[in-house]
Amino acid sequence: MRVTLWGTRGSLPTPGTDTFAYGGNTSCVAVQGYEGTLLVLDAGTGIRTMGATIGAEVRRVDVLLSHLHMDHIQGLGFFPPLYRPGVEVHIWGPVSTKLSLRTRLMRYLSPPLFPVGLRELPSELHLHEVPADDLRIGEFRIDAALVCHPGATVGYRITDLRGKVLTYLPDHEPALGDATFPSRTPEWTSGAALAEGSDLLIHDSQYTADEYPGRIGWGHSSMRHALDFGKLTGARHVVPFHHDPGHCDAELDRLLGAAIAEAKPSYRVTPGREGTTFTL
Amino acid sequence: MSGAKAIPIILARQLASCVAMPILLVDVEGNLIFYNEAAETLMGQRFEETGEIPAEEWNRMVTVADENRVPLADDERPMRAALLQRRPVSRRIWTRRGDRPWRQVQVTAFPLVGAEDRLLGAMNIFWEVR
Numbered sequence: 001m002r003v004t005l006w007g008t009r010g011s012l013p014t015p016g017t018d019t020f021a022y023g024g025n026t027s028c029v030a031v032q033g034y035e036g037t038l039l040v041l042d043a044g045t046g047i048r049t050m051g052a053t054i055g056a057e058v059r060r061v062d063v064l065l066s067h068l069h070m071d072h073i074q075g076l077g078f079f080p081p082l083y084r085p086g087v088e089v090h091i092w093g094p095v096s097t098k099l100s101l102r103t104r105l106m107r108y109l110s111p112p113l114f115p116v117g118l119r120e121l122p123s124e125l126h127l128h129e130v131p132a133d134d135l136r137i138g139e140f141r142i143d144a145a146l147v148c149h150p151g152a153t154v155g156y157r158i159t160d161l162r163g164k165v166l167t168y169l170p171d172h173e174p175a176l177g178d179a180t181f182p183s184r185t186p187e188w189t190s191g192a193a194l195a196e197g198s199d200l201l202i203h204d205s206q207y208t209a210d211e212y213p214g215r216i217g218w219g220h221s222s223m224r225h226a227l228d229f230g231k232l233t234g235a236r237h238v239v240p241f242h243h244d245p246g247h248c249d250a251e252l253d254r255l256l257g258a259a260i261a262e263a264k265p266s267y268r269v270t271p272g273r274e275g276t277t278f279t280l
Numbered sequence: 281m282s283g284a285k286a287i288p289i290i291l292a293r294q295l296a297s298c299v300a301m302p303i304l305l306v307d308v309e310g311n312l313i314f315y316n317e318a319a320e321t322l323m324g325q326r327f328e329e330t331g332e333i334p335a336e337e338w339n340r341m342v343t344v345a346d347e348n349r350v351p352l353a354d355d356e357r358p359m360r361a362a363l364l365q366r367r368p369v370s371r372r373i374w375t376r377r378g379d380r381p382w383r384q385v386q387v388t389a390f391p392l393v394g395a396e397d398r399l400l401g402a403m404n405i406f407w408e409v410r
Contacts, residue, residue: 095395095396096395097395145284145287146286146287146394146395147287148287148290148291152395176291176294177291177293177294177295177297177298178294178297186284187283187284187285188285188290188293189290190287190290192284193284
């Protein structure tokens with residue numbers, strides 16, 4: 001599979017000359033299978049430019065939403081396939097205890113927040129709730145599980161026909177309530193089953209170690225937590241992701257560099273930058 | 281990974297680890313999967329020493345009796361009842377581990393029900409009656 005980062009920023013789009021290298025668009029990752037299956041992970045503002053690369057010959061796209069916080073759905077209304085008659089767009093998102101996925105998405109995709117309602121979209125729209133048993137999309141097997149983040153939030157483990165594994169945990173706070181994280185075994189750690197032995201792990205790394213104590217419970221990880229999580233789960237390659245809007249390029253270079261130097265990971269680490277492609 | 285815990289169970293453990301009330305967590309089969317530091321006094325052992333305890337062993341280890349010290353049937357134990365009936369159970373009981381002294385406690389047990397009405401286990405909070 002080929003994995004391309006189209007939006008790596010957390011919480012809020014952060015355009016500007018000082019965020020150009022890591023990117024200012026919010027979460028969006030494209031996964032292209034060798035047999036043509038196209039998955040889009042999250043619909044942050046990065047989905048607009050990603051969607052512009054989808055040719056008219058593509059008849060089906062699957063958008064997998066980790067959760068419905070604004071930075072993960074804000075770009076949905078600007079996703080070109082939604083406006084193409086006859087194109088199948090499948091949107092997958094976390095189940096809620098109260099409201100359907102359609103109802104929750106319509107809160108955003110309807111006036112006054114957005115001029116076009118879900119019902120008006122000319123594409124063939126299909127909505128699905130996850131976790132779901134034995135979920136397969138094209139050539140991919142998808143495992144989804146609820147993870148630690150405020151509100152219903154899932155992470156995804158995507159396995160291709162060759163057995164290569166991508167795990168996507170963009171908003172994740174496995175250290176919540178565990179002051180000495182990672183002190184517990186993987187089975188007692190949020191998201192660990194999804195990430196176990198991943199070839200590529202894209203993981204929340206929003207805060208510095210100094211910032212995290214003031215933001216406990218907000219649903220995110222420190223850079224060090226992301227690296228420790230990678231070690232705990234035996235990941236082969238970790239991509240720190242969901243960068244804080246307050247961290248400019250120079251700061252991210254310095255902060256991530258320091259976190260990596262301190263953690264001394266035995267696996268590869270590539271800080272998430274918009275436009276980066278990984279081939280598994 | 282086998283045995284991966286559901287997020288509500290992980291969060292319940294994290295909550296239990298941060299509070300001073302004795303708390304026990306059981307899974308849907310009634311296996312004791314965690315107890316916090318405050319509960320270690322009642323259990324007489326640290327969780328790190330025992331690890332998870334299968335339901336049968338747990339039921340053998342601890343006698344649970346009503347206010348007259350008449351032992352309760354397994355299905356009447358508050359934790360088990362909360363699981364079976366999927367509702368909170370609160371009652372005063374006597375409890376005893378092995379031949380140690382009886383202790384009277386007020387227990388509140390409630391089921392942990394996840395998305396799509398899936399039963400995940402139960403949380404049990406104890407207050408010692410003095």
